[in-house]
Amino acid sequence: MTTILGLSGSLRRASLNSGLLRAAADAAPDGVTITIGDIAQVPLYDGDLEAASGIPAAVSALTDQLAAADGLLLVSPEYNNGVPGVLKNVIDWMSRGQGMAAFKGKPVAVIGASPGNFGTAHAQSHWLPVLRMLATRPWWDGRLMVSRAGDLFDDQGTLTDTRPAKSWPNSWRALPGPSARAGRDRHRPCRADRARPARHGAVL
Numbered sequence: 001m002t003t004i005l006g007l008s009g010s011l012r013r014a015s016l017n018s019g020l021l022r023a024a025a026d027a028a029p030d031g032v033t034i035t036i037g038d039i040a041q042v043p044l045y046d047g048d049l050e051a052a053s054g055i056p057a058a059v060s061a062l063t064d065q066l067a068a069a070d071g072l073l074l075v076s077p078e079y080n081n082g083v084p085g086v087l088k089n090v091i092d093w094m095s096r097g098q099g100m101a102a103f104k105g106k107p108v109a110v111i112g113a114s115p116g117n118f119g120t121a122h123a124q125s126h127w128l129p130v131l132r133m134l135a136t137r138p139w140w141d142g143r144l145m146v147s148r149a150g151d152l153f154d155d156q157g158t159l160t161d162t163r164p165a166k167s168w169p170n171s172w173r174a175l176p177g178p179s180a181r182a183g184r185d186r187h188r189p190c191r192a193d194r195a196r197p198a199r200h201g202a203v204l
């Protein structure tokens with residue numbers, strides 16, 4: 001069994017990105033489980049809080065889930081062409097204490113949805129130096145950038161259009177398994193450079 005920790009970087013009730021994560025979890029193939037982490041109780045990072053009380057329980061829970069997982073799936077909104085502070089804050093907290101060890105060598109993918117034309121392409125790129133700093137392993141055999149997403153989800157944030165899902169089988173082929181955790185590092189030609197945002201929907 002391959003276990004992936006999925007984190008959506010939005011707290012919004014009808015979040016497109018949380019909906020994308022739920023849809024990805026529903027579409028996971030046999031043998032793969034995507035566990036959705038709860039970021040709602042993670043406080044803003046504050047060094048004084050950390051010094052006084054240590055790592056908050058909500059953060060430790062996520063770090064434990066990450067340590068037990070074979071990979072991490074970040075479903076990231078894009079704010080002002082960059083990463084959203086909400087999700088960066090969670091990752092920053094998780095990197096404290098013993099958390100760095102949970103990231104080290106862990107395959108991490110970044111996908112996302114936005115109502116705009118570029119489907120979080122900028123934000124996905126802006127995650128790269130963060131993920132490098134955390135010594136994660138790139139898991140980007142394909143890219144999933146869901147553009148013009150406002151038309152693909154209902155008002156509850158549930159994906160109602162099947163086009164993004166059609167891209168997932170390609171992504172799942174690159175899912176890290178337990179062998180990846182053991183450090184096996186296959187070089188794959190990266191197709192990301194060929195990715196183009198679709199006029200409407202998902203891209204690999």
Ligand SMILES: Cc1cc2nc3c(=O)[nH]c(=O)nc-3n(C[C@H](O)[C@H](O)[C@H](O)COP(=O)(O)O)c2cc1C
Nearest residue numbers: 010012015016017018077078079080081114115116
């Ligand atoms: C402060 C702010 C900045 C934003 N900047 C961008 C942006 O640079 N590119 C983009 O495609 N969408 C941008 N958006 C729109 C978000 O993609 C949109 O609100 C999206 O629905 C947020 O994700 P969520 O639905 O998962 O909450 C921005 C939204 C906010 C609130």
